[in-house]
Amino acid sequence: MPKKELLDEISAGEVKLAGLNGDRTAVDDGEIIIPGVTEDVQKTHYCGKLNIDYVNQAVKLAGWVGKRRDHGGLIFIDLRDRSGQVQLVFDQRQGNDLFNLAESLRNEYVIAIKGEVIKRSEETINRSIPTGEIEVSVNSMDILNSAKTPPFYIEDNINVDENLRLRYRYLDLRRPEMLNRLKLRHRTIKLIRDYMDRYDFLEVETPVLTRSTPEGARDFLVPSRMQGGEFYALPQSPQLFKQLLMVSGIERYFQVVRCFRDEDLRADRQPEFTQVDIETSFLNAENLFFLTEGLVKELWEKIHGTEISQPFTKMPYREAMNRFGTDKPDLRYGMELVDLNEAAGKSDFKVFKTALENGGAVKGLCLPGGVSLSRKDLDDLTLLARQLGAKGLAWAYVEDEGWRSPIAKFFKQPLIEAINHKMAARPGDVLLFVADKWETSCTVLGHLRVKFAPENLPKEPHFLWVIDFPLFHYNEEEQRYDSDHHPFTAPRPEDMPLLEEDPLSVRAQAYDLVLNGVEIGGGSMRIHDSVIQSRIFELLGLSKEESTEKFGFLLEALSYGAPPHGGIALGLDRLIALLNGDDSIRQVIPFPKTANASCLMTGAPAPVSDQQLQELKLSIEEKQEEK
């Protein structure tokens, strides 16, 4: 079949959406079919797929004992497997041996049965479960394994310490809602692979043992036995490899790949996580946007059943900061930040005026109905603002006559009215002000905006591209420029002249994909000219020797005919969590780590033997006893 051109496909609108909603496997047909395997199977059907169509059929089922309801001469067992559950019936009148065996069943025993699907009488139908119209009359049973009483209930909507769930994760995953998360994850990855394949992307694997590079997150290190005293690093992302694959002429690469960053954890951050890593040659950012939009659109439509319209909104970084105080704004609600530089200049409030004189900004945020906040609440907010980096937080209760506020005396009545007007403030609202460096004023109020976000926000996805990130930011600690994205990001061509005179004002060809206030991906067009790449390294404070030592292979590769290229990486765990409506990515990772980066099930990380250490030429410093 001849290859189609990507852009032709896009313009022809050939991204087909099948409206598929379930997993399309043999399971859907109830019967489990493995071609060529006909004898000695322990189960012929999945429990949860049986229904009225199977009445009078002989079936072999196997699974776990869920609930048991023992009525004396009649025992009901809910048999659970991967697909769901079905009710088994044991009737004493049909024989004592089997019945006595059934009486010995306990929760989570593993059993295999042979039986017949029978229709339930009208009064005994259970409409609340999919298999509720039928039940299975058991003719024979093998108890394949017994089970200890589980430490928590194997059912949905449990309220258990996460500690326990993580320690017994294999039992936690037995719960249908967790099993469904694994299925959702599988289906998501399959849709991604199919989509990328449709557009001629090659999935190429890259090394997990690679070399540590400066900048970025802290690396996980792996000691080398062959070269004692030297270390591999686990990749923070396959960034350099995918660029090198572009030099190799792959043109379109993707990978569902594990990445590692040794930084502190959060609800949406694990030390190892999965990226959908994408890199293309000969496509510009707009092409890449369209492609990425098509991918997430497909996921939401096929998995979530939500219609998504393209193209997504785009917003420059500067605007996102000015209006929402963050580079990942949640557009589902307003409460936008207001620029008050002009009004602040007319006030007699020294704090505001000083901030302006130092080149900073005065920003405001209106909390509708904020009158319900007590004086102490506002003190707490001030404390929070300080923790977030602001020097302070000014506030004002908006009343009919004016402001009730410690700073009201610095503002003449017309000025108060002008500010109220600009912030659309009404009596009963509270106004919050921060005067500081522009970025601080924005981010502090941006945090408070999120803190006071309306409850019950709509679930509908609001996708957003944040574009035009700065190429560099200034690292105060190290007294030098740092890449905002990474050092391989291309500057916008029209900003190239600024590279020498005003590096901080250079905009990058970098972009983040944001969904409802969550960053779900980011990428950039890359530098494919080794001269420009060298210059960027210099600006970042890397000497010629350092850049040759750390990145020589990249610079060399770029000099062998590197095509223009760029790409993006999507956070798969976050995507899946959002698709499932979960707050934490731990829910959709089969075996996650705790906030301490340990695994409660295996006990990792753990000490190793002296022999292992010796082979690696490592020695462990004894922990200092604190006196």
Place this chain on the structure above:
RNA sequence: GGAGCUGUGGUGUAGAUGGUUAACAUAUCGGCCUGUCAAGCCGAAGAUCGCGGGUUCGAGUCCCGUCAGCUCCGCCA
């Protein structure tokens, strides 16, 4: 590195101001029970209150420390 919240039978919770045998639900075990599906009824067993120290005549409760989990800040190109 910092801050906050949580920790009581297997599980989930209750135990104001310190006071005798730590309560409830559920699970577990035993008995009864032929149409349940959160089955029902009767009974039994099950907790050194995360750990260590301190204050006190007396600590689940107060204080200090520590451990673990969660959330956030710093950090995460």
